Amino acid sequence: MAKREFISKRAPIYRDVTDEQWHNWRWQLSNRINSVEEFEKVLPLTESERRALSAASLFRVDITPYFISLIDPDDPNDPIRKQVVPTAAEMVPFTSMMEDSLAEDRHSPVPGLVHRYPDRVLMLVTTQCASYCRYCTRSRIVGDPSATFSRAEFEMQIEYLKRTPQVRDVLLSGGDPLVLAPKILEEILSRLRDIEHIEIVRIGSRVPVFLPMRVTDELCNMLQKYHPLWLKIHVNHPNEISLELAQAADRLTRAGIPLGNQAVLLAGVNDNIHIQRQLVQDLVRIRVRPYYLYQCDLVEGAGHFRTPVGKGIEIMEGLRGHTSGYAVHQYIIDAPGGGGKIPVAPNYVLSMSDHKIILRNYEGYITTYEEPVDYLPSHAAKFVGEKRPEPGQSGLTGLLEGDQMFIKPEGFDELHDRGGIQHRLKDEKKWVPLGIGSGEEKQPTS
Numbered sequence: 001m002a003k004r005e006f007i008s009k010r011a012p013i014y015r016d017v018t019d020e021q022w023h024n025w026r027w028q029l030s031n032r033i034n035s036v037e038e039f040e041k042v043l044p045l046t047e048s049e050r051r052a053l054s055a056a057s058l059f060r061v062d063i064t065p066y067f068i069s070l071i072d073p074d075d076p077n078d079p080i081r082k083q084v085v086p087t088a089a090e091m092v093p094f095t096s097m098m099e100d101s102l103a104e105d106r107h108s109p110v111p112g113l114v115h116r117y118p119d120r121v122l123m124l125v126t127t128q129c130a131s132y133c134r135y136c137t138r139s140r141i142v143g144d145p146s147a148t149f150s151r152a153e154f155e156m157q158i159e160y161l162k163r164t165p166q167v168r169d170v171l172l173s174g175g176d177p178l179v180l181a182p183k184i185l186e187e188i189l190s191r192l193r194d195i196e197h198i199e200i201v202r203i204g205s206r207v208p209v210f211l212p213m214r215v216t217d218e219l220c221n222m223l224q225k226y227h228p229l230w231l232k233i234h235v236n237h238p239n240e241i242s243l244e245l246a247q248a249a250d251r252l253t254r255a256g257i258p259l260g261n262q263a264v265l266l267a268g269v270n271d272n273i274h275i276q277r278q279l280v281q282d283l284v285r286i287r288v289r290p291y292y293l294y295q296c297d298l299v300e301g302a303g304h305f306r307t308p309v310g311k312g313i314e315i316m317e318g319l320r321g322h323t324s325g326y327a328v329h330q331y332i333i334d335a336p337g338g339g340g341k342i343p344v345a346p347n348y349v350l351s352m353s354d355h356k357i358i359l360r361n362y363e364g365y366i367t368t369y370e371e372p373v374d375y376l377p378s379h380a381a382k383f384v385g386e387k388r389p390e391p392g393q394s395g396l397t398g399l400l401e402g403d404q405m406f407i408k409p410e411g412f413d414e415l416h417d418r419g420g421i422q423h424r425l426k427d428e429k430k431w432v433p434l435g436i437g438s439g440e441e442k443q444p445t446s
């Protein structure tokens, strides 16, 4: 089978635009499409799209001329069109829909900083994007220039990071950090680099996809001063992988920035094994490593994009083993209410005994793995860091490491006391497991 060719497209109305303008990111940004009149010049709108565009409280619409040119104007179901052109379905509420479904603002010590995991934070630096995805998980603030982060809030974010030494990884997002004025972006990066304990900085951006002309050599030269820097882009469908995106990815990669992709599983866009396989294989061709495939969040406006979780499992079944391991992303449900990312996958372990595990592969071949009878684990004392300042986050690893023996739901002990009295059989010492919680250090077994 011949390789798919990456091509350039330009909608007919842009034929008279000079190449210089077309490849100028400022021109692209100031000529974005957002009104019924402008849309009608590029593609005939459906009744539902026209209704949405006339609605009063619509999540912001803006599409770069470059990105809208990738749409087939004659196909009302075009997978790119669905991502950026609103329809009336956006206005339909659904069960469990929330404004902030990941409870980001609750996990936020200062405005724009979301500190959910022990060693890394999400840092929102703007509410603006080059174009707006209709299923945006952060639509509560994104698109609204008045909701953007102030200089004072940025200083609060930096102060928090300085006084929180367990943070070794900062993930810049928004909005889209790459639409910031280059000077401001550079200031953010250099202020982060001044903080000794921050090891890596990551940027989450859809600019290479919406506005690849923004990825200039000048920008790449600036970014590469702040290594180690990683960049995550957001491509959902093979049609988004144009010649321009391939070239932008090449420039970033040459600047030493490892590229990853986060996709969202979207009904009618990419909820299909064949589309997904093409997507991840084309991403690997432009040296972008598929990272996550997200289940669509329970966020306002995204109801019609949601698929059953089984669709995601089916897609993962169709990727692992069927294509390069490098091309296989992880399927993730970001926990509603704020638990963070949870991977979900098909089952490959069929059964186990005390010395054998039974597995199946992608073809349905069933095998047994005989386990060692003389296994001695390594002692990694040298790598055991200081105790975490927030011991509550050790989770199941904490159970396995023997830090604790139980994780109890809130109010568990009180409930099971049944309002009873303190009597002669109740002695707290009875429930302290030997060697756990007694203050003594664990001894390596040899």
Ligand SMILES: *Cc1c(COP(=O)(O)O)cnc(C)c1O
Pocket: 114, 115, 116, 117, 120, 121, 122, 171, 341
């Ligand atoms: C996604 C996310 C991260 C990064 O998660 P990784 O699994 O390390 O990529 C960090 N903080 C928050 C709040 C996030 O939502």
